[in-house]
Amino acid sequence: MARALVVQHTAHEGLGQLLEWLPAAGLDVHPIHPYLGHRVPPSVEGDALIVLGGPMGAYDDADAPWLPATRALLSTAIDDGVPTLGICLGAQLLAVAAGGEVQRGSDGPELGLGSVNVVAADQLLTTGSMPVVQWHYDTVTRMPDGAELLASSDAYRVQAFRVGDVAWGLQFHVEATAQMVHEWAASDGADASLADAVRFADDALRSAGEEVARRFAHIVIG
16 A cells, blocks of 8 residues: 655644545555654655644744754655645645745635635646635745646635645645634634534535545555
8 A cells, every 4th residue: 555654743733534535545644743753754755745734834943843854855755756745834834845935924814614716727636616624824925936826715826736746735724624623713712613614514625625635645656
């Protein structure tokens, strides 16, 4: 079975539904937890790399001292052509690792149920409106040179992008469950009803998210 190395930055932002979807599609997942002291390797130990979200910023090395190693790992994965998926913070770290920039979002945070417009279809995404879960305060303000914009929202232009042939950044959360959103809202002091909206839209979110997971696994397995 193909193996994906997963970098998880905090206990509250794990693989969520990807823990079910990816193995079902033939991609085994092996999370490491650097916030617990796990070592971030210099290159991908496996067939793919997934970098998850977290409450820290892409440059918050003092608060999360494993971030430089994670950015270096992402850069190496791009250079080596390893299929890579960055989610939320992971997407921002991917952008920075490849030479882009991330800043605090000028239009405020995007939180809870939302949608993005996929403007360019590729191996991972299909064009059209896609329901998603959002939970971010920062945004990619400059994509890496040569990166392709794949999706935007009304609030922020860069919602999905691809670097090279097989490295994707998704600003939104395809993995999130209503319980995860409830925990994020409680941690950030946000409106608890945000989780209810996600729960009510569960079928549509699952359909969209599972398709992304299936496509990513297919890219890895070939």
